[in-house]
Amino acid sequence: MKLIHLLLALSLLVTLWACGSKASPDEKQATASIEETVVPVKLSPVSTVVRAEPVVASGLVSSAQEARLSFKIGGIVNRMFVDEGQSVRKGQLLATLDLTEINAQVSQAQFASEKAERDLGRVKSLYADTAATLEQLQNATTGTSLAKQNLTIAKFNQNYAQIRSTVDGTVTRKIANAGEFIAPGGPVYTISSNRPNDWVVRVGVSDKDWARLRIGNRASIKLDAYPDKTFSGTVSELAQAADPVNKLYEVEVRINPGGVKFAPGLFAKVTLVPAQSRSYTLVPIEAIVEGNGKEGFVYLLAEDKKHVRKIPIQIGFLDGDKVLLTNTLEGVEDVVTGGSAYLTEESTVVVK
Template identity: 25%
Template sequence: MHQITGGIAIALVAATLGGCVTKGDSGNQDSDVQSFPVLKLEQTDTVLHRHYVADIQAVRNVEVRARINGFLNKIHVDEGQQVKKGQLLFSLNEEEHRAELARAKAALSSAIAEAKAASLEVDRVKVLVTKKVISATELEVAQAKLAAYNAKIDEARSAETNAATQLSYASIRAPFDGFIDRIPLKAGSFVSEGNLLTTVSDIHNVYAYFNVSETEYLEFMRNGRDARRKVALELADGSHYVHEGHVETVESEFEENTGSIAFRARFPNPQQVLKHGASGKVTLTNRIDSCLLLPQKAVFEMQDKNYVYVVDTGNTVKMRSFEPGARVSHSYLVQGGLKPGERVVFEGVRNLREGMKIDPKLVPADQLKGL
């Protein structure tokens, strides 16, 4: 009796264990089909922001140099001062040049007097020749002397003009409205012709020069300059410059070493915040219509190529290489290899393998905004 009861108990335990194994096997089969978020590729319009390091320069930045030798008598301005066109900046010793001008004026007066006397002589000789008192040859000689004295007047007048010009160089004035840069010399210093006195910068507007790759240049031209000419500027401290600029011109040739071409943008500078030689970062904005955007987290690399997992109609994943373009935030602009309407695994690609069947969960479009 006890043996029968024990046999029944063993049979029941075996049946129970058998039932557990069956359920466990069923659970493993279900777990093989895992859920993954997927997105459906759709054409959309987006704004592409490209950033470039910019070199900021004044619209006009001119070196002021001495044009004559002399001692620096007086400095009329200070470094950083705003000046007006024609304002006196420096005075050089002008005594020597004043004396030279006086000599030139005296020489001119003398030449004029000599020419006047020669002119009177010509008139006198003409009368004598008419009366046949003297020969016509005497008249020719008198006229030649008059021509020589007239030439002497021209020479003396040129010397006077040159002396006056040299004297004017002793007073150095601002070439235009602007700001004074560093003044390396001090009053009393001897200045040689060509010595740098200071630099004047017109920074009411500034230029921002930045280099663009050939591909981005072609993109710029292809999409129309007018639609993309506005640019923003980020300053060296990371702050955004309040005034918007625009692209004015593009250089005529690419740099051989870098393959890039220089753009020039102009920015207004009413508060004179921007200075000549400053640096910043220019943002060029471009609207792109009917493009495919692919989040970076859906992409993986193998042997220098970019891949995604595409989900077919049977929910099986297959690796697909594609050609990425520019980055838009945390997404790639698809250049080729993928088509609108295709489904791509959005997240968890490291857990996938070729030919794996999944349970796709479509990611809502609003969750992709900002990616």
């Protein structure tokens, strides 16, 4: 009986020893978890380039020689000779006012001038016979001069009771019609030049971008009307004051149409290339994590080569598969690219 109990005790000890020698499931999972936190990563070199950061803005195509034509004086529109979309030549008659009232004013001024001349002649004769005073002679002379000036004004208004085109171009807007009353200076026609070298895009830029631009800087233009073409251009004008409404500075870019048909109002996206350049840090796009607009982060290998640290960066612009950073990464030779999406600052890494 004692032998049986002894054998049972030995069997129990062997079983307990065997169970103790095997790892529990929790211990296996903990060991596996430790192994899984080691993230393989790939490093890519950091370089520096000197570039001119482009300025991107949008605007509408228009003619540099655009004219808003009106009558110098008010009156009833008599005739309109052209309609919207018609081509016109410089000096071509476009519209006239009813001249009934205007011609009457010229006649009145003419009669007043003739009467003043006669009065002056009589006063001169009387003054020669000492029958008129010097003051009367001076008043008659002044009256004659005033009458002549009034006649000049009436004839000038008579000449400008019509509208003639100031450029070779196209009528883009016809604002009035025959029979309407037009106030002095009221717009009647808008004419745009259709010469190939007169097309421009006017865009608004910030003060920071305006300061980097110069007359003659190159530009590339994309039009929604021609999505497969890129047009070249140059900066032709820079505003010297900001727009009081949007606080932006207007930049005029002259476009080379290259034989393509243009029309006022085409939407354009303009990329301006300033002559002023600056230094940028160049990193692969895969290195950027948590990107938000112009901000983001990159991971660097820590000094112990087993961990990483995350630093903030400022994104300038994209160049293919590279990102140009506006803040320099001084002393940094490599950034983490492969595996960066799975990292935290607590991760243990191994360089592939």
